Amino acid sequence: MTQFPFSLIGFDLDGTLLDTSGDLGVALNHALTQGGFASVPMDQVRTLVGGGTKQMLAKALALDGVVLDADAMTRLTQVLVSHYEANIAVHSRLFPGGEAMLDALDARGVKMAVVTNKMEHLAVRLLDEIGLSHRFVTIIGGDTLGPGRAKPKPDLLQLMLERAGVAASRAAYVGDTTFDTGAAAAAGLPCVAVRFGFCDKPADDLGADRVIDHFDDLVDTLADMGQIAA
Template sequence: MTPISSRPSPAAPFDIVGFDLDGTLLDTSGDLAAAVNHALASVGRPALSVEAVRPMIGGGARAMLAQGMAATGGCDAATLDRLHRLLLDHYEAHIADLTRPFPGMIAALDTLAARGARIAVVTNKLEALARKLLDALGLTARFACIIGGDTMGPGNAKPSPKPIYEMLARCGGGTAAFVGDSLFDIRAGQAAGLPTIACAFGFLTQPVGELGADAVIDGYAELVPTLERFASPSR
């Protein structure tokens, strides 16, 4: 009998598992809120709490800032353009001051990688910022590809399925699932024909059950078992 410790790991339930970044892999809310508040302070606006900013995250920095401006006195295009640059500069300089992986995320990725899955990031954060953040946390090497909100060109961020298709191509094809915390994530994954998993711990703008995902997880301990339930019986 083969000793238990030397038995090979079972094959991953999917060849590719794609993840959103903010609110899915990483809790970036503290650093993003600080960047929003830096921009707002430059025009005398009141600061927003981290809790207030959390549901504004997911559609990219410009959309987040527009919501922050609307919540503190209104938003016009010229001011938004100017403050967007201030926000990005501040965020880049403080990109990992407070950001941390969600509990159990590293262990879940380790399990998937050990079982042969290719792991990818598809985020609406600018690709350069996503890479800088993952570099700062020592996580970049874990991912077969990192696709940002600007990678596919204007108008092709999530909820468009185009970045999901690009993820599949860069990862060499095969069966895949997508994990996220927003309507952008779920719609993009489903439009690309993938099973989707929503994170109840993410930056939700609505009850997680209303996202329409194929499954919901409350923490990363549930991820691999949930993926296994989706997998074909023949795998």
């Protein structure tokens, strides 16, 4: 049997592993209405996710031409985060095929990690509540390394490699936005984009090495694209 070419697969969280649009949308609209602003239709929430909570809120406000000063933005972001944290796993679920995909990677002895621009404590809480935390060797958030080091910078993916004890040549990353593909490219990792995610561009334009339509395709795609180091 041919050796699987990767020892570590990193995943983005929102829009890649999990469909979190329902819970994010409820929290976003709670914050907007608390601030006296118009809510966002739930079917538009997917287009706003990426880059972290504050960016999602800023994009929602920008739909109505609203730009808040730093202090007001911080206060409203905290309203959003507090509501989201208290209702973090009401609607959020693995995308179809996700559980079988994780099982298949685990059966091949592959380590798995989550690297997200969501704040680390929220990512940990969400994965805890859904019962998935035990599957990952590390869970890294956009604030794990402090300000200014979130995706698309390579820092979080480099930390993933360090914590997992895996060389870049034996790792790959899976995501759904230009934040993900940009970080992977900067870190020297091959990247798979998911067409079913919260893509900020058409999936085929994200710059990923491969694009998949369903998690049923991921393991075979990784096996096909990877090269075993001599």
